[in-house]
Amino acid sequence: MMFLSNSTLGEVVKSQVEFKLNTYMGAVASLILVQIIGLLFSMNGTGSSGTSINNISIHVSIVSLDIVYIFVALWAFVIGNMITIKTNWHSDFSFVGTRLSSSLANIIVLCMISVFAGVTTFLSNYVLRVILLLFGKVDYVKSSSIFDDPLNSILNIGVMIAFILMISAIGYFRGILVQNNKIFTFLLPVLLITILVTKSGQKLFQYVFIGNESILILIVKLVCISIVFFALSILCSNRLEVRS
């Protein structure tokens, strides 16, 4: 008499997501560090001007979080890529799972991490303000707050999340391709540069990122790109061999 346990795909994916969140806890925590470093770089400001009226001198600094965004984007790429490395991919098969369940769990985890990263990155804006007030020679900080324009702020968070998700999806796809064949390690950067150099490539970039009528459309575009990369990753990983 054999006792076969039956697990549904949903159950297995759920267990895998919980397991992976546990596993990548350290990686998620590293985000905070990345953001802090980004903030430190940001404090000098990207542009400044000064005027003097009578004896009062006004110094205006434009401080932006661009560096934080770039750092977080790099981080998202690394995380997406890290999930696919051999030990992580193979450990799924020390437990219960198929290639499909692993991919789905990975994607869900990346979505969750992106939401976390998006929200915290948005909030780092406020952290920067507080830091400037406390430690900088600043008397007044002007920037829009979530209470001034709640809808816009939510959309901004949305863009942030969608952007991070897209970058992580690209990182994930890259990782899966490299797992399939090491040659992609060199091939992909070459391909990327080729696309950036060509006219049609540049047009594509313009279409996606610039000239969007509304932020909402940008979010939809970013999510669609993420879905495309994730779908390609599922296809490419479905034949991957384990421990071979």
Place this chain on the structure above:
Amino acid sequence: MNLNADSTKPIYIQIAEWIENEIIAERFLSDEKVNSQYQLADLFNINPATAAKGLTILVEEQILYKKRGLGMFVAPEGKSIILEKRRNETLTRMAMELVLEARRLSVTEDELINLIKQENKKCEEEQNNGGN
């Protein structure tokens, strides 16, 4: 109790002989339950199927009998069957060795039989003397 893994005797035969020894020593009495294949496997560190094979031999020789769902029990005539069997086996083996040795030394069959008769007579005389 350890089995001899290097012995020419298969493990399941050694298991059967161990149970036979236990029966002769009356550690298992008639109609008493003997170890199950799983207990034997645990005891001797062997595969349960091997242990089962040893038990099956004893069932075939009617030394043990099976009660469905309860296990294996010593047959009432089990001990006497074992004794009978061993008597036969031991004597047959010794006779074979005797014959082989006799042939090697070119002793004829008649001479051999005479030799056995002589030995038997000696034993009888000794017994009689001892009785007096």
Place this chain on the structure above:
Amino acid sequence: MVVIDCQNLQKKYKGMAALNGITFQLEDHKITGLIGRNGAGKTTLLKILAGFIRENSGEVRVFSNKPFNNLRVSANSILVDDQMSFPDSLTLADILEAAPSFYKRWDAGLAASLFDYFRLNPKQLHFKLSKGAKATFNMIFGLATRCELTMFDEPTNGMDEAVRSDFYRALLKEYIAYPRSILISSHHLAEMEHLLEDILLIHKGKVVLHQSLEEVKEYAVALQGQTDIVEKLTAEKDVLHIKQLDSHRKYAVIKKEDSLGVEGVTIQTVSATDVCMFMTSERKGGIDDVFK
């Protein structure tokens, strides 16, 4: 009931055939030894059965399912080998804690007591374990899953003598308490043959022998005696192995048959290990042939 069914299974690596038409069936709740020399295809076979890699041709069924990408096979089987990996960030305790949500029959009590017995450190990271400790941990993991099909690929590699015999004992005890189908590969048949019910001997990607251990032990006999007599007896017979002992005596192994008793020749049993070795050797005389 049939747990594993392979029909003419083939697998190639870079043009080299690792499996070259494997055909066999495995009944449930038996401990089977997968025996073969290095490169015979043992590991490849186990990986296909576990669904890790995909066959090139032929049919493979585990619990009546194709194992590659099958959730039912994954949930009810485990392959323990030295390539078994766990995330680098998890401690051994974390790994054991995560297991029950995947393996529904996970035996946490057994895992904990074996863990203590072998003095493993719960705070240790898996990838930092020594070879022996890793093998021990993987073995504990494999036993505790209580998977219906439990497969071990060279499980005792790196274990010391004491741990080896403890492992085999633990395996037997577990099997007696919770019978399951166990497939275990090893170079060292002698050290585990007491556990086995069946032997599956493969060579060059093909099944050579699939019989009960007792049958394998009685598969062949060795004749030892004067060269001319041994040669006469073994003429026209399938000689598995032959060796010149000294100037006038020869040792030959042939398939077992009755009525071989001849004066001047002693008949000896051949151990299961030797049967497997002789049946998979290229030359009848073994290494000695090379030096002739």
